[in-house]
Amino acid sequence: MPKQGYHHGNLRQALVDAALELIEEKGPTGFTLSEAAKQAGVTPAAVYRHFEGREDLIAEAARQGFEIFADLMDYAYETGQPSSLAAFEATGRAYLAFARRYPGHYVAMFESGIPVNRTPELAEVAARAHGVLERAARTLAEQIPVERRPPPQMFSAHIWAMSHGVVELFARGSPGTRSPFPPEDLLETGIGIYLRGLGLIEKDT
Template identity: 55%
Template sequence: MGPLAFTLTEAARRAGVSPAAPYRHFKGREELVEEVARQGFLEFAGRLERAFDDGRPNAIAAFQRLGQAYLDFARERPGYYMAMFESGISITGNAELSAAGDRAIGVMLRAAEALTAPLPPEKRPPARMVANHVWALSHGVVELFSRGKPGGRSPVGPSEMLESAAIIYMRGLGLIPE
């Protein structure tokens, strides 16, 4: 049962309100899921901001904390995570949802900029590309190793999987010596 496998009537029943109550706030199920996703992105962005902590004590340590914050959020807030990433909603179709999502990716962009700043400009990859790579890597670890997926039987835990992959990635960028 995914985030869209419910009716507004069922949501109202579980919330203990009349079947008509949700329609006072939402046009339909998708609008409700968009609101859940928006709230999730706001919480997620806040967690990422706290984890990054303006890159203290150094960008590499802060970057690693971002990955752990991603895993923690997915584990601790699965309903939000599913609404944000698995519901099939259009993030760009809702201005408030888009802004909340942009706040989260903004933290990743700042982290990528701080991480790659030591590289000479001609060897520095675009911050958006680095942020997207790490976002995709984090998301992949969640999907394959943290949520009962086939890779979940790995002898290496999700945190270790993400950390080792991030180290390999940073080595490939020339940020960490061999």
């Protein structure tokens, strides 16, 4: 149903909200600017006062998603203290929580094909989100002897890839990928195996 009565001066956000709903329903390439305008309750011509095209609109949705994502990751890291291990594990769980709570943003960020360097603002906030996990990895890696310590960028990339894989395969209802285990358990045990391999968690006896 088209949205009516958006607040004057907030058309830009109304269009982003409409796009997020359409992305959830049809995917990032399954809707037109005209549909986004109709969803927001305005004419198609009004869209071009704020966005050059659909990709520009999706890029703004992605930017806002990375803002939320970075804040969530940072909150998870800070509240996971004082243990650097607990803080690190909390950032992994935050990834899963974000994908479930903000599916439209998640798709705009990771499945739309919009590069993070499309705009300086998008690149900056994406780097901030990545930076939280990298900081958590760097702090935790300090417990590993230097000769066996992986670079923080590699450490965080491994966990990022694992989290993303669990989300894509098991947390978003992809056809044919049902798992007998909850996504949270898959992610927790996967991270545990990885950290045991680095000597950060004692092996089961």
